[in-house]
Amino acid sequence: MLCLTLKHKNIVLAKVNLIENGPLVVVVEMTITHEDRTTDVKDTRASFCRCGKSENMPFCNGAHKGEL
Numbered sequence: 376m377l378c379l380t381l382k383h384k385n386i387v388l389a390k391v392n393l394i395e396n397g398p399l400v401v402v403v404e405m406t407i408t409h410e411d412r413t414t415d416v417k418d419t420r421a422s423f424c425r426c427g428k429s430e431n432m433p434f435c436n437g438a439h440k441g442e443l
């Protein structure tokens with residue numbers, strides 16, 4: 376697996392993971408700071424098909440593994 380971290384001024388914008396024989400996964404992480412200074416970290420991710428077998432393009436649906 377190849378992992379890339381996209382940063383701007385030391386702030387992580389996104390992480391990109393290239394899964395061997397699988398999808399390209401993009402993860403965006405947010406840190407929410409509340410008024411009381413507590414924080415929550417939320418992330419959202421999307422997996423993009425690289426094999427061409429997905430029936431839900433451009434997203435990976437697991438078809439690269441063979442049987443669904």
Ligand code: FES
Nearest residue numbers: 424426435438439
């Ligand atoms: S990479 Fe998963 S279905 Fe294509």
